[in-house]
Amino acid sequence: xxxxxxVGGAGYTGGExxxxxxxxxxxxxxEVVSESQAGKAVTSVHADLLGETDLIxxxxxxxxxxxxxxxxxxxxxxxxxSKHSLDKKTRVIDLxxxxxxxxxxxxxxxxxxxLNRARIRPARHIANCGxxxxxxxLALLPLAKEGLLQEDIHVHAITGSTGAGQAxxxxxxxxxxxxxxxxxxxxxxxxxxxxxxxxxQLDAGFKAPIHFIPVRGNxxxxxxxxxxxxxxxxxxxxxxxxxxxxxDEIFVKITEENPDLKQVVNTNKCILHLEKHGPLLLVIxxxxxxxxxxxxxxxxxxxxxxxxPEDSGLKLKGMVF
Numbered sequence: 001x002x003x004x005x006x007v008g009g010a011g012y013t014g015g016e017x018x019x020x021x022x023x024x025x026x027x028x029x030x031e032v033v034s035e036s037q038a039g040k041a042v043t044s045v046h047a048d049l050l051g052e053t054d055l056i057x058x059x060x061x062x063x064x065x066x067x068x069x070x071x072x073x074x075x076x077x078x079x080x081x082s083k084h085s086l087d088k089k090t091r092v093i094d095l096x097x098x099x100x101x102x103x104x105x106x107x108x109x110x111x112x113x114x115l116n117r118a119r120i121r122p123a124r125h126i127a128n129c130g131x132x133x134x135x136x137x138l139a140l141l142p143l144a145k146e147g148l149l150q151e152d153i154h155v156h157a158i159t160g161s162t163g164a165g166q167a168x169x170x171x172x173x174x175x176x177x178x179x180x181x182x183x184x185x186x187x188x189x190x191x192x193x194x195x196x197x198x199x200x201q202l203d204a205g206f207k208a209p210i211h212f213i214p215v216r217g218n219x220x221x222x223x224x225x226x227x228x229x230x231x232x233x234x235x236x237x238x239x240x241x242x243x244x245x246x247x248d249e250i251f252v253k254i255t256e257e258n259p260d261l262k263q264v265v266n267t268n269k270c271i272l273h274l275e276k277h278g279p280l281l282l283v284i285x286x287x288x289x290x291x292x293x294x295x296x297x298x299x300x301x302x303x304x305x306x307x308x309p310e311d312s313g314l315k316l317k318g319m320v321f
Contacts, residue, residue, distance in 0.1 A: 001028040002306065005061060007080060008071035010034040012162045013095050015046040016295035017069055022053050024313035027302065029055070031063050067305075069298060070094040091305060092125045093298050099127040100194045111301045112137060113310070114249050115198055120304045128301065131223055131293030132157055132214060133191040137198050138252060138270050139227040139283040142245035144202040148231050153208055157225035158215040162290055182216050189214050222261040223293060225285040228277075235276035242274060250311055251292060251300070259286050268296035268314045291316065 006017050009032035021029040032042055038059035043050045045057075061068070061084065068090060070077045077098040086092070099108035108127040109119045112134065120126060129137070136155055143149050158181075189212050199206045208229070217224075233241065239254070246252040252270050259271045263286060270287040287293055296314055303312045 003030045003065045004067040005031040005065035006069045007033040010037045013294045014071040016290045067091045095128045128298045130191040131289040135225045135285040139285040144199045151230040153210045153229045155212040158217040159223045160219045160221040162221045223289045224261045228282045230279045268292045
């Protein structure tokens with residue numbers, strides 16, 4: 001068993017990682033770090049794990065795990081890396097946005113398996129993708145590969161309240177969130193740079209504007225994205241293109257039926273649906289923001305690093321009503 005640790009284990013993504021890793025067939029979760037909850041039982045924060053783990057939150061990393069998952073807030077991952085001298089063989093999978101953009105100052109590989117599997121496999125450091133970015137990229141990668149993103153790209157994506165993290169804010173208050181909807185950071189969301197980076201990786205000439213409207217939904221988990229752009233593909237050609245691109249991807253499912261969010265909640269799947277409306281190609285993308293959009297994808301990257309079956313620990317399912 002490969003020993004793994006989580007730093008920042010008290011939040012939503014940390015809780016999902018714990019849930020997956022304590023049942024992983026090849027990894028052993030040996031340590032969960034949380035400065036704010038140090039000394040407390042993991043189940044005192046993640047009550048859904050009662051009876052499944054006896055782990056206690058530690059104040060700092062104490063052991064020598066082979067893999068460290070960073071579930072810290074944005075900016076905190078860089079702080080952790082600068083303060084800790086990890087063994088040269090220790091692998092790090094960072095779920096924050098600190099290292100997602102390529103830069104000569106670091107060696108983190110962008111962790112979208114459907115794009116970078118070959119680069120992830122030998123890597124020491126992985127920068128897990130953003131949740132919105134994952135769904136939007138999966139909706140666009142096949143088009144980028146063929147140089148078919150020449151026109152403006154329009155994205156409308158709605159996310160559940162867990163996407164904002166566990167820290168309290170006015171927009172997370174039940175009285176405000178329930179039976180309500182609002183947009184935020186229109187045209188200027190922080191995931192846009194990583195999306196553009198990936199599309200440029202497949203098409204060096206990509207220049208099309210991306211018009212992204214993020215929406216806060218009145219549900220807890222999941223992201224439902226509608227992406228559309230002009231191109232000359234027929235509906236049949238588009239469907240064939242996407243099926244070919246994702247034919248070997250176990251977590252990306254192409255459906256000819258109009259999907260809904262409950263199909264992906266509590267799974268590591270991303271469901272894609274294509275429609276042609278005149279000159280517009282519409283791609284609907286649905287995933288669980290805490291799993292394929294965060295912790296599930298992080299474990300998928302762990303599995304790639306060690307050459308394990310990519311669905312190890314991720315055979316999750318369960319429709320939520």
